[in-house]
Amino acid sequence: MNNLSLESRCWNTFFIEDVAEIVSGRDIYEKERWDGLVPYITATANNNGIGYFVANNNDTLERGCLSVNRNGSVGYCFYHPYEALYGNDTRKLRLKRNNRYVALFISLCITKQREKYGYGYKMGTGRLKRQRILLPVDASDNPDWAFMEAYMKQKEKQILKPTIERLCKQLITSDILGGGKTLYSNWKEFVFGEEFSIQSTNSGIDKNKLNQKDGVIPYITRSDLNNGMDMFVTEQSLRYKVDEGNVITIGLDTQTVFYQPTSFYTGQNIQIIRHAKLDRYNAMFLIVAIKKLVEKFSWGSYGATLTRLRKSRVYLPATDNGEIDFAFMSSFMKEVEHNILNTTLKVFKDRISINKSKMGGGKMEELPLV
Structure with a gap:
């Protein structure tokens, strides 16, 4: 089949329970959660629904299912071709036609229904079963699995x-x-604040004071998702100066480190790392070293402060002259x-x-x- 189009098909409504078995998830509470490699699906609209990676195991572990958020980011539906665990704020769907392409098609059909749900009207198991979705049908008026695939x-x-x-x-x-032409380099300890300019952000706009009108300027926060970006915003009032790009941003207390190629605004408590020789390649190398550096900071007696960051030592490649080897x-x-x-x-x-x-x-x- 070539040049398939949705408009050329006949469609009919089906209850979700007609095409999938719906199963509740089971929470793994934070104090019981162990870091690992198994995706744990929660009520988030980001990262294909993955909230954490854990080493836990329970009776929700399964491969090849859809997940639907019933709380938080209500109604988003994702496909998980890998083994994953499912929290109680999600519903796991075992499709009657378990096929990657069919699953992706149906996930879009389910997500399109999300606007009618919210915190006061959650997409629980009962409502999910009786939620109608439009699907293409074959000559017998059954779901046209072959077309969807x-x-x-x-x-x-x-x-x-x-x-x-x-x-x-x-x-x-x-x-x-x-x-493919990596050179050999020596390594050396450097005092971070002696080698790099480390300053607080020019903007530091609290989110409740932010003009959130859509624009093209990234708003960077201490989140560890999406390169630290919360949203794109328009130009802010003159009291907030935009930060120039080609820098590294650090959220000290959250230990988040990212490279920002373009101009941006930030939330509060963001530090900006600058150097004349910085580019997007060596910045990626430096980010790994900086993350190791800030791991030692904590909420306790050795808290994350700008002064401590400047005095910290970082281990980096060095030239024969003892300078940081940005070229390497x-x-x-x-x-x-x-x-x-x-x-x-x-x-x-x-x-x-x-x-x-x-x-x-x-x-x-x-x-x-x-």
């Missing part, structure tokens, strides 16, 4: 093709810039990027080739794998 494969190919082309260009650029850090991270791009590109190309073969199409248009 084929349509989502088509959408995936449409999305991945420009992504692959962009990755190819990035990979070529990475080669030109020196990817940039070269190293270019090689890391080069390897990631190459691997990602191969995965995407393989996925499209497999889908094309399953759909009975001809040979996929070749894209260069450099």
